[in-house]
Amino acid sequence: MPEVVLQTHGAGYDCILSLTDLSVREGEHVALIGPNGAGKSTLLKLLAGLISPTEGEIFLEGTLLSTLSRPAVAREIAWLSQTDDVTPEFIVEDYIALGRLPFRGTVQAQQDTAALQTAIQYFRVEPFLKRSIGSLSGGERQRVMLARCLAQTPKILLLDEPTNHLDFAARAELLSLLRDLPLTIVAVLHDLSFVPNFAPRALLMRDGKIILDGASSEVLLSSELGHAFGLNVHPVQLDDGSTTFVFRPRGA
Numbered sequence: 001m002p003e004v005v006l007q008t009h010g011a012g013y014d015c016i017l018s019l020t021d022l023s024v025r026e027g028e029h030v031a032l033i034g035p036n037g038a039g040k041s042t043l044l045k046l047l048a049g050l051i052s053p054t055e056g057e058i059f060l061e062g063t064l065l066s067t068l069s070r071p072a073v074a075r076e077i078a079w080l081s082q083t084d085d086v087t088p089e090f091i092v093e094d095y096i097a098l099g100r101l102p103f104r105g106t107v108q109a110q111q112d113t114a115a116l117q118t119a120i121q122y123f124r125v126e127p128f129l130k131r132s133i134g135s136l137s138g139g140e141r142q143r144v145m146l147a148r149c150l151a152q153t154p155k156i157l158l159l160d161e162p163t164n165h166l167d168f169a170a171r172a173e174l175l176s177l178l179r180d181l182p183l184t185i186v187a188v189l190h191d192l193s194f195v196p197n198f199a200p201r202a203l204l205m206r207d208g209k210i211i212l213d214g215a216s217s218e219v220l221l222s223s224e225l226g227h228a229f230g231l232n233v234h235p236v237q238l239d240d241g242s243t244t245f246v247f248r249p250r251g252a
């Protein structure tokens with residue numbers, strides 16, 4: 001069985017988050033779902049070591065996260081913020097190169113060129129490397145943000161709403177690129193219809209707690225999901241045998 005790479009032991013954050021134990025194994029793709037204000041971003045920031053738990057402990061590959069330096073964490077974990085506040089004038093290739101900063105002065109810096117090339121090719125951002133971030137469309141911009149994450153050559157990607165502001169086709173394209181990455185990924189997803197295809201496992205959060213942790217198809221059909229969102233969930237079988245989900249307000 002793959003090793004546990006991220007683990008929380010009763011970690012909480014003020015009155016915003018109180019957690020049961022959570023383990024994420026190497027290579028797992030996990031969707032973090034729940035209504036606004038449930039605590040998804042706070043959990044992701046804790047896992048990324050950007051904020052420290054006010055109770056409990058978080059471990060990265062068996063080491064207490066709080067004992068690791070920022071560059072050491074950044075060599076293992078790349079985090080995509082929900083709100084990117086990148087200066088619009090930033091040139092795309094310079095921005096992606098920021099992903100290599102944690103390796104400055106280490107032997108892994110020898111891989112800078114190869115890592116950047118791989119990230120640029122994977123997220124197909126070559127055509128706008130010389131452009132400014134501010135000139136990109138929403139979909140192009142998100143691919144650039146993710147190329148910066150991939151340039152970090154992380155083991156773990158923590159993504160806060162990676163499909164924010166994207167249209168349906170761009171969401172599908174981006175999530176299929178992410179799905180094919182052989183990395184551990186925990187991603188906050190608001191569009192629940194993409195969850196089964198992207199992540200075999202889903203964590204449902206409500207009121208600062210993980211209330212369900214299981215196979216995404218089961219979590220999406222659970223009565224807890226309906227309660228958390230105030231929705232009815234209807235599975236729809238597609239021609240190719242896969243299942244998608246239609247969500248309707250209760251009573252509709």
Ligand SMILES: Nc1ncnc2c1ncn2[C@@H]1O[C@H](COP(=O)(O)OP(=O)(O)OP(=O)(O)O)[C@@H](O)[C@H]1O
Pocket residue numbers: 016034035036037038039040041042043082
């Ligand atoms: N620094 C903070 N100080 C006070 N309250 C905070 C802080 N950060 C988050 N909160 C509150 O904690 C709750 C959880 O916030 P969080 O951003 O983690 O939720 P979320 O599930 O990611 O929400 P959304 O889906 O809207 O992004 C919210 O009520 C939020 O207002």
